[in-house]
Amino acid sequence: MYFAYFYGVKYRLFLILILGCFSVVFSQENQTQTLLKVKTLQEKKIEYNKRNNGESDGYRLKIHFSADRSKAKEVKTKFDAKYTDMITYEDYQQPNFVITVGDYKTKLEAYEALKKIKDEYPYAFIVKSKIRPMKLN
Incomplete structure (x- = not known):
């Protein structure tokens, strides 16, 4: 009985750690996409300003x-x-x-x-x- 309880706790702890790692990986990927979007918008703004002489x-x-x-x-x-x-x-x-x-x-x-x-x-x-x-x- 004690072994089954301990095994269940280890299993739950393992699942929590794995899910935590996935969430960190996905949040970093999302941050990278956001930075790429910001960089793209900045480049578009620079190009727009060049075409319109800054106006x-x-x-x-x-x-x-x-x-x-x-x-x-x-x-x-x-x-x-x-x-x-x-x-x-x-x-x-x-x-x-x-x-x-x-x-x-x-x-x-x-x-x-x-x-x-x-x-x-x-x-x-x-x-x-x-x-x-x-x-x-």
Whole structure:
């Protein structure tokens, strides 16, 4: 009787050890697959950035557009003087000169910035655009 009990305990202990070893092996295999997926995603992101010159999809605020170039430059200069923390862009989209502001990843970020300038620029609105990545200090 004692022998049968002891044999059963050894058998159970052996099973627990074997199952424990398998779980460690499978978890290491899963971790390896995860690392490969991360590396693949990083490579895809690098390739995407090379194709798009580092620009990505995002939002800007359009504060002015008109056919008068001097008026557009005046608006840009005035905006730059008042809002030094926001980047301004001057583009020509035939037949208008367009002044856009900021580089926002999400529409919510753009909306927060729009609320800050809406009193002075009531006709400003959010537009989809290619944005430049933020510069790190």
